[in-house]
Amino acid sequence: MSTIHRIHPTAIVDPQAELDSSVEVGPYSIIGPNVRIGAGTVVGPHVVIEGHTTIGKNNKFFQFGSIGAAPQDKKWQGEPTRLEIGNGNTIREFVTFNLGTAQDEGVTRLGDDNWISAYVHLAHDCQVGSHTIFSNNAQLAGHVHVGDHAILSGYAGVHQFCKIGAHAFIGMYTSLTQDVPPFVLVSGNPAGQRGVNIEGLKRRGFTREQIDGIRAAYKLLYRSGLTLEEAKTALQEEEGRSPAAAADIRALREFLGLATRGIVR
Template identity: 80%
Template sequence: MVKIHSTAVIDPKAQLDSSVEVGPYTIIGPHVSIGAGTVVGPHVVIEGHTTIGRDNKLFQFSSIGAAPQDKKWAGEPTRLTIGDRNTIREFCTFNTGTVQDRGVTSLGDDNWISAYVHLAHDCQVGSNTIFSNNAQIAGHVEIGDWVIMSGFANVHQFCKIGAHAFVGMSTSLTQDVPPYVLLNGNPAQAHGVNIEGLKRRGFTREQINGVRAAYKIIYRSGLTLEEAKAALLAEELAMPAAAEQIRAMREFLDTASRGIVR
């Protein structure tokens, strides 16, 4: 049987796998689906059109799937989706999407989300990320795989952060961040490549050297972004062992709608 504490309030229309555990005083609404092995702690509220995958751990006092904090929202049935094996610590707030965007806020797999993290409407977060305490993410933000958000970092709406980037403590982001870049400050400034993170994830020396070469083209060469893209393409051809990584940085420049932190 579903392991539901006697004080929890679960709407009969909610869909919970038989292995789901629900703690005391938790409230789960009618449009919620929760997959096998997920544990929901005490005093959690899960509402809205929210889908949660397998083997997640939600700690106490989080608000999951509440209405978006957007005055334009008019009650549309927008969604929140959470993948598998995520840890979501205390007092997190994740909102559903809006029809002005794709209508869904999403969190991938294997993410570690610390206490007091806010994930606003229409955010798209990849997998294997780490969000330290009080990271605050405004609406419509895209965050790639393996990104690390340090404590008290905050991100302006519509920004994009590329995969494997590292955002330092109390950093304030108002522009996009290319993949692999390490940055810090308020306003944010780039401070090199997230080399330690790439080493830990098994990147080869050749791949890391390629990322460093691409970083120098973007940040140290004095080239315009259009000139940098052409130089990156040449570097991509010259360094086949790191072509995938250089291409990711070059293609990111084409999608950076707010300009990049530079």
């Protein structure tokens, strides 16, 4: 199929935009001059992609999305900040992904192979990893970091500057104002810890020994009565006692060292 047939005649694509010849653009979509889109990506109808936005390969954008619009931040003064989207993402209806701001790294990022459901909002300067799932209406305020394989259930709301660790699970309608360590399941308003995301770990191929080590680490952090600093020391010792899970426990301990809003605890 020729390039002209891949772009619907009602779509408006700026001549300066850089689209691979295999990119498809649906009816009434608008693509701005500073947009670059990689091979195999499909842009559905009524999608607006603007700003300095770079999109990788084999993404699927469903209808009515707003991608790369100005940050919803009064400090933004038109600086040439960016949005970067990786490969293989599924991005459903009515999502809003904003550019970064000069007050942070200047870029909002979404990694690879993420499943982003309808009405999801990624605010300015969010850094989302790969293989995550965002259910309908999950909302990230500015500067939020989300690790690989994390899951946000429907209507979960995350306060600005929060960090969510890899393999964490955020329950439906959760109001999150603190950081969530890797592997931990939280829910509620305000959010509270509910255990280890065991089902998610099983689905991703974690061994019984790994899961047992992560559960032991969770107990040290949440059920031992230790202070946070004491728990960090105990976790370092636990690495030696759980060789199968040593790397996972180390990742948990390192996350605690980077937490800036306190952890859900």
